[in-house]
Each structure stands twice: as C-alpha cells, then as structure tokens.
Amino acid sequence: MWRLLEVFGGPSTAPEEIRRDIDNQEAQTRSNRRAVDKLRGFHGLAKEIIERGMEKDRNGDVEEAAAYYRKAIECIQEGLRIHVQPCEPDVATKRKEMLVWERAVKERLVDMRGQRNLGNYSTTKRTESGHRKLHVEHSRSSEAKEGRDRDASTSRATRSTIESSLLERKPNVRWEDISGLEEAKSSLMEAVILPAQRPELFRGLRAPAKGILLYGPPGTGKTLLAKAVAAQASASFFNVSSSVLTSKFMGDSEKLVRELFECARDKQPSIIFFDEIDSILSQRSADEHEASRRLKSEFLVQFDGISTSEGSVICIGATNRPQDMDEAVRRRFSKRIYIPLPDPKCRKDILAKLLRGQRTKITSREMQQLVESTEGYSGADLKALAHEAAMFPIRRLGSRVATIQESEVPPIQYCDFKEAMKVQKPTMRDVDLKGFRKWTEEFGMTG
Structure with a gap:
C-alpha cells in the first residue's frame, strides 16, 4: 500500500477529473479514428481517379485524362489537409504515397499541356526526382481502336437504357399541385426558372447554382418540387434513384453517370434529379466498396464539367439524411434548401x-x-x-x-x-427534426 502511494502520489486527483480526462482522451481517439478513415478514403479515391485517368491517357483521350488528373490533385490535396495523429502504422505511408502521386500527376499535366495545348493549370516546377512517374502510352494500335469501338457500342446501349428508364420528357406537375412551401418555390424560381427564361440577366455574379440540394423529412414534397421545376422550365427531367443504380447498372454505375451527364448535355435544358442522394454519394470510409469510389469520382468529374460550362444542365439532389452526404459532394450542391413539415x-x-x-x-x-x-x-x-x-x-x-x-x-x-x-x-420524431435544424444552421437555408 505504501509503495503504491509512493508511486502514484495518493488520491490527489478527484474521481470526476479522472473521468473527465478519460472522456477527453476517448473523444480524441474517436476523432482521430474518423480522421484516419477519411484519409484512407481520400487515398483510395485518388488512386481510383488516377487509374481512370491513365486508362483514358493510354487510349489517347487526352482531354478526359487531364480532367481526371486535375480531379485527382484536388482529391489528394483535400486528403492531405486532414490533420491526423501519426498513431496508425499506415498513415505516414499513405500520406507519402499521395505526395508522390501528386508530383507525378502534375508532371504529366505539364507534358500534356505542352503537347496538346490544354490551357493553364497551376503546377509545380517539373523536377527530375527519383519518384515513380505515371506510365502513359500514346499508341494508336488496332487494339486501342477495337477498345474504343466496344466502348462506343456500350455507350449507345447505356444511353438507350437511360432514355427509356430515367428520362421523363414532360413531368406533369404544376406549382399549384404542391401545397405550401412558398419560400422553397421562390428559391427554385430564382435559381432555375428565371435564369432559363432570362439567361442574359443571370451571368457573372448572378450566374445560377449548378447544384441544388433539397433536404428535410421524408414525404414533404422534394420530388414533386423537382418535377415542378422541370415542368416550369420546360427542361428534360432525368430521375435517378439508388434502386435504379443498383438494379439496372450494378457494377457499371460510373458508366451510367458518365452517359447520364452526356445525355443531359445533348438534351439541355436538363435537370438531373438524384433521389436519396445520400445513399448514392455517402461519406467516404476506409472499407468503402470499390464501385462506390468509382461512382463518386465519376460524379465529381462530370459535375465539375457542367459547372465550368455555359450549358443549361442542373443537378438537384434530395435527401432525408444530409449529414450522411460526402463532403466534396455537399460543397458542389451550393444551394441547400430545407423542405420542412407542413404548417x-x-x-x-x-x-x-x-x-x-x-x-x-x-x-x-x-x-x-x-x-x-x-x-x-x-x-x-x-x-x-x-x-x-x-x-x-x-x-x-x-x-x-x-x-x-x-x-x-x-x-x-x-x-x-x-x-x-x-x-x-x-x-418523424422530435430528435430527428432537431437534427435537421442543426444541419440547417451549419450548412443550409430555410425553404
């Protein structure tokens, strides 16, 4: 007993303080684990995007390859900004790999810019370091041509499925069919319908958002609002749900996303509506399925494509669980409208x-x-x-x-x-409604 008192110094620390210290340590541990999971998620996603870019590069699709490479750099930089305590054995390794990938991708972009005159992109000065570089083949062999022919055939089949399963050419929903939600209607009128009617007035600082998120309790009219917007704007309406992705396009969901955006560009003005978007584009994790990572990377690339163009393609997402959405996806839906329970x-x-x-x-x-x-x-x-x-x-x-x-x-x-x-x-329970109110205070606006 005396030896224990000598070693530990007696009961000078109150039990409450000990519990508080333990709770703080456990909270820090949980926070660090979440950060580690995020870093691993970005690591896996960046690897997937780079591999997709290299595949395009080998086939001679230089423009698309460059888009993937730029998206990979953004993903890497976002992952490297995550503060992680170096307690996990693979954290340092993954960060080092991401730095190597970033340098190699930037070097490849410098080469491509010189060869294809793709335009400006901020890169670091090219160095002759010992890091592994991206291996890119520029052959125009018959094997590559056959691959492109197969891709074209698959593309036509996918587009046919999109037009038959997802496209609603003229949604039969009017504003009057939706009770209440006047603020949400006004926001959507300002964000979608007026810019479609008077595009010359909505340029520059007044350019409309390309991504709109409708969130709130289930059964409050989010899907009806999206259809009414498409009807009012005389736009093609593509209705995409997680069930469609998993049933009709299992394993090929990223191909669907690519062709979906291409089809929407061809039929613009268009609205792509993602129902239950949280289940399609959820937060990244270390144990995430490869198909899910591919889907997210393709969505980010395609969404950035419509964001930087002058076309009339808008994405509207609906979710009952906005807190489960991937952060990068949430940022792209810059206009977030809360659809509350009816008054x-x-x-x-x-x-x-x-x-x-x-x-x-x-x-x-x-x-x-x-x-x-x-x-x-x-x-x-x-x-x-x-x-x-x-x-x-x-x-x-x-x-x-x-x-x-x-x-x-x-x-x-x-x-x-x-x-x-x-x-x-x-x-809905009161605790669920409190969650929506908290998320609105942090990220959204009242509709």
Whole structure:
C-alpha cells in the first residue's frame, strides 16, 4: 500500500477529473479514428481517379485524362489537409504515397499541356526526382481502336437504357399541385426558372447554382418540387434513384453517370434529379466498396464539367439524411434548401385536396381540429391517414359491402380520422427534426 502511494502520489486527483480526462482522451481517439478513415478514403479515391485517368491517357483521350488528373490533385490535396495523429502504422505511408502521386500527376499535366495545348493549370516546377512517374502510352494500335469501338457500342446501349428508364420528357406537375412551401418555390424560381427564361440577366455574379440540394423529412414534397421545376422550365427531367443504380447498372454505375451527364448535355435544358442522394454519394470510409469510389469520382468529374460550362444542365439532389452526404459532394450542391413539415395552413390545404371528390361529413370546426391534431405529420403521413380514415365507412358496412351501391357508402366523418390517428402516427420524431435544424444552421437555408 505504501509503495503504491509512493508511486502514484495518493488520491490527489478527484474521481470526476479522472473521468473527465478519460472522456477527453476517448473523444480524441474517436476523432482521430474518423480522421484516419477519411484519409484512407481520400487515398483510395485518388488512386481510383488516377487509374481512370491513365486508362483514358493510354487510349489517347487526352482531354478526359487531364480532367481526371486535375480531379485527382484536388482529391489528394483535400486528403492531405486532414490533420491526423501519426498513431496508425499506415498513415505516414499513405500520406507519402499521395505526395508522390501528386508530383507525378502534375508532371504529366505539364507534358500534356505542352503537347496538346490544354490551357493553364497551376503546377509545380517539373523536377527530375527519383519518384515513380505515371506510365502513359500514346499508341494508336488496332487494339486501342477495337477498345474504343466496344466502348462506343456500350455507350449507345447505356444511353438507350437511360432514355427509356430515367428520362421523363414532360413531368406533369404544376406549382399549384404542391401545397405550401412558398419560400422553397421562390428559391427554385430564382435559381432555375428565371435564369432559363432570362439567361442574359443571370451571368457573372448572378450566374445560377449548378447544384441544388433539397433536404428535410421524408414525404414533404422534394420530388414533386423537382418535377415542378422541370415542368416550369420546360427542361428534360432525368430521375435517378439508388434502386435504379443498383438494379439496372450494378457494377457499371460510373458508366451510367458518365452517359447520364452526356445525355443531359445533348438534351439541355436538363435537370438531373438524384433521389436519396445520400445513399448514392455517402461519406467516404476506409472499407468503402470499390464501385462506390468509382461512382463518386465519376460524379465529381462530370459535375465539375457542367459547372465550368455555359450549358443549361442542373443537378438537384434530395435527401432525408444530409449529414450522411460526402463532403466534396455537399460543397458542389451550393444551394441547400430545407423542405420542412407542413404548417397548419399547408396541412389544411393538403387535407382539402385529399378529400376532394369524396363524400364527407366534416364541419369547418372539425376540420380545424383535425388540422391542429395532425401537427408533425408530413404530406405523405396525411395521405396515409386520409386513406385509413376513408376505409372506416367501408368497414362499418360489414358483409353488406358486397352488395351495396357506391352511392350508399357512408361519408367520411371526423370520427373516422380520430380512429385512423390511433394507428397512423407521424413518421418523424422530435430528435430527428432537431437534427435537421442543426444541419440547417451549419450548412443550409430555410425553404
């Protein structure tokens, strides 16, 4: 005991302080692990982008190769800016590799700029160091030609699938079909529709954003807003979801993205709508699947292509989980609009539209009570609630439902909604809404 006191100096540190120190150390450890995962993610993504660029380079597609190389440099520099404690054994190795890649890619860009006159790009002075350089072949062999022919055939097949599965030539959604959300409509009018109608007024500092993110609780009208914008702007509408990517283009999703943007450029003005974008372009991690990395790298390259052009192609993303989006992707969606749950006026309008054409027996006072009782319900929740309420008159008929005339079905009443609310609850919790408000304060704007 005395030896322990001699070594440790006795109980001079309060237990609370010890716990606080332990908590701080654990928090620092978790933070460093996240930083390490991010660094590994950028390392893997940069490697993937460089390999894609080298493939284009070997096939003689110098312009596309240069675009990949520039994107690789951006990815490397972003990864190197991450502050990581050198506690993991591979951190120093990965940082060193990224520095080597950056130098080699910059040297290759210098060569390409001299040979092809691709324009200015800020690079470091070329050096004859002992680092490994990018190996690039510029052969025009018959093997390369056959490869390009196969790529062209695949491209035509992919484009045909895009036009048949993703393209909605004329969405049939009007502003009036969407209840409330006046601020969001105004923001979208300013960002998309007015620039399409008066392009001469929206140049320079007034140039519209090429990426718009609609985020908020599920069932609040994000997809309807995107379709209404496309209809108002008379734009081609490409509706892309994670389910389409995984079912129709499993393993070839980056090819879909490449052809998708190319098709959108051909059919501009165009809007590419990414539904559930967080599941398609989520945050990078060390154990990320290779196909996911390829998809992200291709999206970043293609998005930067439309951002620097004068064309009329706009990306709109919708998500219920904005915090799960990749940081580089989030930055490219520079206009971020929060789509909230409907307010009382909006809920009343939604309920009125849902009950239009139905036999009802609900007084004005009961309608007001119903509006107040459905606080926290989304538009989709209200639709499900109305469906459930409409079933109660049918259920009360019992066996007579098989023979009764349609005109004899009892009307929907306020009591039916009250019963329906016992089983049809709102999908959002207060803690989820607090998360949206916090994210809006950090990155977004109220719609």
